[in-house]
Amino acid sequence: MMISTKGRYALRVMIDLAEHPGDYVPLKEIAQRQEISEKYLEIILKSLVREKFLIGQRGKGGGYRLSKTPDAYTVGSILRLTEGSLAPVACLNEKSEQCTRVHDCRTLSMWQGLDKLISEYLDGITIAELMASYQPGDNYII
Amino acid sequence: MMISTKGRYALRVMIDLAEHPGDYVPLKEIAQRQEISEKYLEIILKSLVREKFLIGQRGKGGGYRLSKTPDAYTVGSILRLTEGSLAPVACLNEKSEQCTRVHDCRTLSMWQGLDKLISEYLDGITIAELMASYQPGDNYII
DNA sequence: ATTTATCCTATAAACTTAGTAGGTTTATTG
DNA sequence: CAATAAACCTACTAAGTTTATAGGATAAAT
Numbered sequence: 008m009m010i011s012t013k014g015r016y017a018l019r020v021m022i023d024l025a026e027h028p029g030d031y032v033p034l035k036e037i038a039q040r041q042e043i044s045e046k047y048l049e050i051i052l053k054s055l056v057r058e059k060f061l062i063g064q065r066g067k068g069g070g071y072r073l074s075k076t077p078d079a080y081t082v083g084s085i086l087r088l089t090e091g092s093l094a095p096v097a098c099l100n101e102k103s104e105q106c107t108r109v110h111d112c113r114t115l116s117m118w119q120g121l122d123k124l125i126s127e128y129l130d131g132i133t134i135a136e137l138m139a140s141y142q143p144g145d146n147y148i149i
Numbered sequence: 150m151m152i153s154t155k156g157r158y159a160l161r162v163m164i165d166l167a168e169h170p171g172d173y174v175p176l177k178e179i180a181q182r183q184e185i186s187e188k189y190l191e192i193i194l195k196s197l198v199r200e201k202f203l204i205g206q207r208g209k210g211g212g213y214r215l216s217k218t219p220d221a222y223t224v225g226s227i228l229r230l231t232e233g234s235l236a237p238v239a240c241l242n243e244k245s246e247q248c249t250r251v252h253d254c255r256t257l258s259m260w261q262g263l264d265k266l267i268s269e270y271l272d273g274i275t276i277a278e279l280m281a282s283y284q285p286g287d288n289y290i291i
Numbered sequence: 292a293t294t295t296a297t298c299c300t301a302t303a304a305a306c307t308t309a310g311t312a313g314g315t316t317t318a319t320t321g
Numbered sequence: 322c323a324a325t326a327a328a329c330c331t332a333c334t335a336a337g338t339t340t341a342t343a344g345g346a347t348a349a350a351t
Contacts, residue, residue, distance in 0.1 A: 177296085208295065209293095
């Protein structure tokens with residue numbers, strides 16, 4: 008299992024906000040609609056605000072809204088942010104120290120191929136394409 | 150991070166055994182060569198034997214060997230066995246109960262697409278192709 | 292009988308996930 | 322200006338998964 012609830016929830020929130028444009032949408036409303044615990048959602052929204060994916064407006068009438076148009080967010084960028092990395096194995100992760108067996112690793116290029124495949128797929132789909140209202144041809148292939 | 154050490158170790162063991170054909174190879178030898186703890190390796194080998202991927206021979210001169218030729222094992226089949234599932238999200242897992250939001254899930258077909266992509270890639274590569282000695286064209290694309 | 296090896300059951304430390312709790316700050320509105 | 326509604330912040334925790342470890346029982350060859 009690769010993608011945790013955190014990443015999946017984040018995606019759903021972004022789609023939810025894309026489907027409710029205009030005013031700021033309060034956390035409570037998103038939580039209810041998406042059936043996510045308010046406190047847990049708070050953590051997820053915080054990271055999305057920190058990375059400027061969302062704008063959080065305090066005070067009465069406040070809430071959250073997208074900072075860009077839905078077509079400007081790729082699924083990959085959102086998942087990479089919330090999951091930390093999309094690499095299918097630890098050794099491909101930037102942060103992890105170099106594997107000592109790299110010199111004659113039989114599997115490295117296979118993993119790199121998988122990594123590239125996943126990234127290209129997820130970076131090729133935007134929030135706009137996941138919205139219910141979106142029309143111009145479902146571009147990603149099942 | 151999707152693939153744990155268990156799956157990665159299993160792959161390395163299968164390749165190791167493919168590269169050392171003929172006699173039975175004792176666990177201790179694999180563990181040393183692959184730098185994997187003997188006790189942990191035991192657990193991994195046990196599951197591979199249970200699924201008939203390997204034959205385990207007890208007693209003096211015993212050890213492990215492949216039950217089939219290296220081209221008969223796909224990377225996908227080995228990882229699916231040791232990891233349990235290759236599904237990138239819980240809702241695609243056979244065992245997990247149906248998600249209550251399935252009726253208007255915006256992301257389901259996107260996840261299904263990713264799942265298919267991953268499975269087809271990993272089922273398209275065999276242990277034979279990962280062996281150092283293997284010649285007939287590196288078939289998988291990086 | 293001795294050696295070498297797999298096989299089996301149980302335990303545990305470390306890490307990650309998924310979530311809770313309670314309070315602080317900011318902005319709007321009546 | 323006070324009440325209210327909202328985001329923001331810090332800390333904690335329960336549960337599950339990963340990554341092993343320990344100690345022995347069983348089997349086969351010499």
